[in-house]
Amino acid sequence: MFKRKIYDSLLDWKKTSGGKTALLVEGPRRVGKSTVVEKFAQNEYESYILVDFYTASPETKALFDDLSDLNYIFLQLQLTYQVSLKERKSCIVFDEVQMCPKARQAIKALVKDGRYDYIETGSLISIHKNVKDILIPSEEKKIRMYPMDYEEFKWALGDEVTIPMLKKLYEAKKPLGQAVFRKMLRDFRLYILVGGMPQAVERYITTNDLRQVDDVKRDILTLYEDDFRKIDPTGKISALFDAIPAQLMGNASRYQVSSVISGNRAGDVLEQITELKDSGTVLVSYHANDPGVGMAHNKDLRKFKLFTVDTGLFVTLAFKDRDFTENDIYTKLLNGKLKANLGYIFENIVAQILATNGHELYYHTFLNEKTNHNYEVDFLISEKNKVSVIEVKSSGYKTHSSIDAFSSKYSSRIMRKILLYTKDYQKEESLEYMPIMWTMFL
Numbered sequence: 001m002f003k004r005k006i007y008d009s010l011l012d013w014k015k016t017s018g019g020k021t022a023l024l025v026e027g028p029r030r031v032g033k034s035t036v037v038e039k040f041a042q043n044e045y046e047s048y049i050l051v052d053f054y055t056a057s058p059e060t061k062a063l064f065d066d067l068s069d070l071n072y073i074f075l076q077l078q079l080t081y082q083v084s085l086k087e088r089k090s091c092i093v094f095d096e097v098q099m100c101p102k103a104r105q106a107i108k109a110l111v112k113d114g115r116y117d118y119i120e121t122g123s124l125i126s127i128h129k130n131v132k133d134i135l136i137p138s139e140e141k142k143i144r145m146y147p148m149d150y151e152e153f154k155w156a157l158g159d160e161v162t163i164p165m166l167k168k169l170y171e172a173k174k175p176l177g178q179a180v181f182r183k184m185l186r187d188f189r190l191y192i193l194v195g196g197m198p199q200a201v202e203r204y205i206t207t208n209d210l211r212q213v214d215d216v217k218r219d220i221l222t223l224y225e226d227d228f229r230k231i232d233p234t235g236k237i238s239a240l241f242d243a244i245p246a247q248l249m250g251n252a253s254r255y256q257v258s259s260v261i262s263g264n265r266a267g268d269v270l271e272q273i274t275e276l277k278d279s280g281t282v283l284v285s286y287h288a289n290d291p292g293v294g295m296a297h298n299k300d301l302r303k304f305k306l307f308t309v310d311t312g313l314f315v316t317l318a319f320k321d322r323d324f325t326e327n328d329i330y331t332k333l334l335n336g337k338l339k340a341n342l343g344y345i346f347e348n349i350v351a352q353i354l355a356t357n358g359h360e361l362y363y364h365t366f367l368n369e370k371t372n373h374n375y376e377v378d379f380l381i382s383e384k385n386k387v388s389v390i391e392v393k394s395s396g397y398k399t400h401s402s403i404d405a406f407s408s409k410y411s412s413r414i415m416r417k418i419l420l421y422t423k424d425y426q427k428e429e430s431l432e433y434m435p436i437m438w439t440m441f442l
Contacts, residue, residue: 001039002198003155004032006145010040013141014117019088022107022118022137024097027145028280028309029227030220032198033121034095036145041119046089049081053099064102067109074115087115094120101134108137123227123280144280146356147196147310150188150440156201162187163440170441173432175424181435185422188437189334192349195312211324217316224281236261236272241282244306245318248344253365253376254287254303266302273304283307283351285361285379291406292413293385295362305363307351314348336422343394346436347378350392350420353439354379368405375405381442386415388442393421398433418442 006025013023025033034052041048051060060080063073077092078085085092097104097120110118120140148156151163166184169176176184193213194204200216207213228237243260250256257266276282284306286299308314319329331337333345351361365376379390387410391403403417417431426433 001035002032002148002152002201004036004148004152006143007036007040009143010037010119011044013143014044017117017141019114019117020111021139021141022111022120024120024122024140024142025145026122026142026280028147029123029223030197030199031145031147031280033123033145035198037093037095037119037121041091041093045091045117046086047083048091048093049077049083049085050093050095051077051081051103052095053103054096056100061100061103064100064106067106070109070113085116091117091119094118096121096123098122104140105134105137108135108139111137111139147312147352148198148201149196149353149356150191150437153191153194153196153201154187156205166437167441169425170434170438173425173427175426176435178424181424184437185336185435186334189336192311192345193315193330193333195310195315197310197312200312210330213312214316214324214330217313218320221313221317221320224279227279231275232272236264236269237275240269240272240276240306242317244282244308245314245344247306248347249318251344253374255306266304270301273306276306281309283309283355283361285351285363288362288364288380291362291364291380291387291410293382293387295380295382295387296360299362307348307361309352309355311345311349311352315345318345343392346394346420346422347392349436350379350390350439354381354442357440357442359442364406366406366409368409373405375402377402377406383415386413388416388418389414390418390420390442392436393419396421396423398423398426400431403431 010023025037027033038050041050053061063076074085094103104120107118154162193210194200195217197217197220199220200213203216204213225238228241231237239260247255255266257264257269261269273284277284284304286301287303288295288298289300290298308317315329355361359381362380363376363378364380365374367374377389378392380387381390389403389406391400398419400419403419407414407417419431419433420436420439421433422436423433425435
């Protein structure tokens with residue numbers, strides 16, 4: 001199993017909960033939830049039972065229809081899985097719990113009983129469909145699991161030196177130096193191409209073949225498409241997901257729903273956007289109508305951009321209609337010869353990293369009434385009682401007209417002005433030009 005940061009979060013929950021809450025680990029399929037949770041249960045408890053509701057028998061699922069005799073439920077689980085449970089020393093894992101809503105509802109009674117700890121994992125959990133007929137337990141603590149971040153990717157490659165070194169340079173606000181920077185940027189480009197889905201990372205490590213990595217990512221995308229059809233037979237969710245690269249390439253100020261689903265506007269697909277967001281497969285960046293510390297209260301639900309949760313999947317999704325041998329994006333991106341119109345890949349990786357770091361995603365567009373020119377800032381993040389404005393460049397260009405216009409209009413609200421690009425660190429007055437791989441420290 002790859003080393004994952006979420007393991008520390010599981011340890012913290014076990015230490016602080018003392019059996020008073022269950023833990024729900026949410027995230028897209030194939031992100032590694034089941035692997036890390038089972039390893040945790042194996043390492044941190046004397047015994048555990050893992051109930052995989054994708055494969056569990058109807059009889060096992062039916063155990064949670066009647067909670068009047070918990071002793072009977074525990075006895076049946078121990079007999080079925082041939083595991084002896086020990087009071088306060090054992091854990092029961094409900095894997096893919098969305099497949100058995102009654103088991104999730106049972107958490108309230110199980111936690112109150114107090115004999116064992118409980119961890120749930122869930123993919124494509126929909127607040128509208130999967131839980132509409134059950135009572136969501138208040139005893140449930142939720143954490144979100146994302147694909148492997150850049151540091152976890154480097155750990156998988158056996159490198160535990162690079163990221164701490166980068167962080168020291170970031171904190172000191174010092175450039176890397178030309179030779180070091182070139183290597184670091186190439187390594188980061190490799191991460192963009194492979195992505196952070198554990199199966200893709202493992203295939204890269206074992207084969208050193210990006211074509212085989214691409215095959216793994218195509219399989220994951222096919223799995224997602226199958227899931228989308230199950231929760232939305234109309235095909236709207238699938239269409240919205242497939243069009244993400246094209247929508248970003250179009251460089252519009254919002255996701256143009258009408259160009260993807262004829263006759264529909266953003267307001268018509270709010271439920272589908274919620275389904276996608278709940279699935280963990282996409283990230284939604286909302287337009288902040290009034291950019292400031294209260295952006296969550298001023299976001300426009302009908303004006304948004306969509307990103308994939310994993311940029312490695314994004315690269316494959318963008319070219320999934322072509323055979324790998326016809327897809328030169330891997331060679332061009334790895335060697336720094338990416339065309340300008342493919343710069344949206346860098347925008348997706350920034351969105352992914354910011355979300356993984358716990359930031360809600362917002363952007364802002366506005367009209368300069370003096371020049372009658374429209375401007376857009378790519379990302380806004382809250383810091384203390386202000387916002388930091390971020391612009392993303394896929395090249396070394398240092399143009400920043402949007403940041404300048406935003407600064408002129410909202411100067412009193414700004415904490416930091418950051419341009420993320422593919423050159424070494426520089427600073428000009430209050431504007432910082434940061435290497436794209438420094439995003440992980442924001």
